[in-house]
Amino acid sequence: MHEIILHYYDMSPYAEKVRLMFGLKGLPWRSVQIPIIMPKPDLTELTGGFRRTPVMQIGADIYCDTKACARALERLHPKPSLFPDGNPATVWGLSRWAETSFMMAVTVFLGTGGLFDEAFIEDRKKMAPGVDFSKAGEVVPAKLLQLRANLDLLEEQLADGRLFLLGNVPSLADLSAYHPHMFLKFHPTAKTLLESFERVQAWMQRVGTIGHGERTELASSDAIDIARNASPATIECDESTLPDGLAVGAPVVVVPEEPGSGIVSGTLLASDVQEIAIRRQSERAGELVVHFPREDYLVVATG
Numbered sequence: 001m002h003e004i005i006l007h008y009y010d011m012s013p014y015a016e017k018v019r020l021m022f023g024l025k026g027l028p029w030r031s032v033q034i035p036i037i038m039p040k041p042d043l044t045e046l047t048g049g050f051r052r053t054p055v056m057q058i059g060a061d062i063y064c065d066t067k068a069c070a071r072a073l074e075r076l077h078p079k080p081s082l083f084p085d086g087n088p089a090t091v092w093g094l095s096r097w098a099e100t101s102f103m104m105a106v107t108v109f110l111g112t113g114g115l116f117d118e119a120f121i122e123d124r125k126k127m128a129p130g131v132d133f134s135k136a137g138e139v140v141p142a143k144l145l146q147l148r149a150n151l152d153l154l155e156e157q158l159a160d161g162r163l164f165l166l167g168n169v170p171s172l173a174d175l176s177a178y179h180p181h182m183f184l185k186f187h188p189t190a191k192t193l194l195e196s197f198e199r200v201q202a203w204m205q206r207v208g209t210i211g212h213g214e215r216t217e218l219a220s221s222d223a224i225d226i227a228r229n230a231s232p233a234t235i236e237c238d239e240s241t242l243p244d245g246l247a248v249g250a251p252v253v254v255v256p257e258e259p260g261s262g263i264v265s266g267t268l269l270a271s272d273v274q275e276i277a278i279r280r281q282s283e284r285a286g287e288l289v290v291h292f293p294r295e296d297y298l299v300v301a302t303g
């Protein structure tokens with residue numbers, strides 16, 4: 001099997017979620033540092049235009065969005081599981097709710113200023129042209145109150161003394177809830193807020209000790225060579241799960257519903273109920289299969 005490669009920048013909270021997946025599963029992986037703002041030429045060469053962070057690569061298979069990374073890792077390395085007690089809907093649902101803290105925290109940082117430089121802010125403005133960044137300052141107190149509400153619910157969830165959110169072993173829900181709150185430590189007011197939740201603090205410490213598995217560095221150009229010299233993994237076709245009106249081989253675009261993520265075009269491959277897979281040709285990396293979760297991503301015919 002090809003090595004697992006993660007394309008990300010160190011400050012990315014969502015990248016922390018995937019690094020913890022490697023830690024939980026005890027996996028070795030290669031770390032490729034990408035730019036924090038556009039352009040990201042080596043990354044988009046692989047994804048076909050998707051720019052969000054992180055992106056996971058295994059040979060010529062490219063996984064966009066941490067939800068697609070989680071599903072792929074669980075399929076390829078089932079033990080220890082990201083869903084140790086089953087309850088998949090609970091784990092995914094809890095993950096989604098906990099990650100609402102991410103944009104709250106980003107707004108607090110943008111509204112307060114100081115953490116991000118001008119180039120970063122300009123880049124993110126282009127990503128979300130519908131958002132009025134000048135208003136972020138006005139909503140900082142309200143966002144801190146929303147964060148407090150999320151933290152309070154986590155504290156309540158941990159009130160019976162359990163070690164992790166859904167019991168005494170960690171699940172994907174812990175990793176999803178950890179990364180946006182870890183980020184709060186970089187903001188003085190948010191840090192003080194976080195410190196007022198004792199059980200959450202102790203739980204974060206436990207999640208942090210899961211670690212990142214075994215990381216070694218890799219240059220982005222080497223990751224492209226690895227993709228070019230690999231063939232995408234074969235995907236079993238189950239035609240009944242294809243969306244109405246779309247056939248395998250049809251030209252499609254994948255449209256992320258999170259603004260400014262980047263639209264990717266290719267031809268539809270056998271995809272399953274929870275995953276979209278498309279084939280695309282890259283000039284420098286050859287034939288690739290790019291994977292997305294169904295959640296938050298639309299697949300639309302273009303032919």
Ligand SMILES: N[C@@H](CCC(=O)N[C@@H](CS)C(=O)NCC(=O)O)C(=O)O
Nearest residue numbers: 012013014051052053054065066067
């Ligand atoms: N739903 C995505 C969200 C990822 C996300 O928003 N990541 C942030 C960084 S933590 C990002 O992409 N920022 C813009 C960028 O890096 O270009 C996922 O789960 O992977």
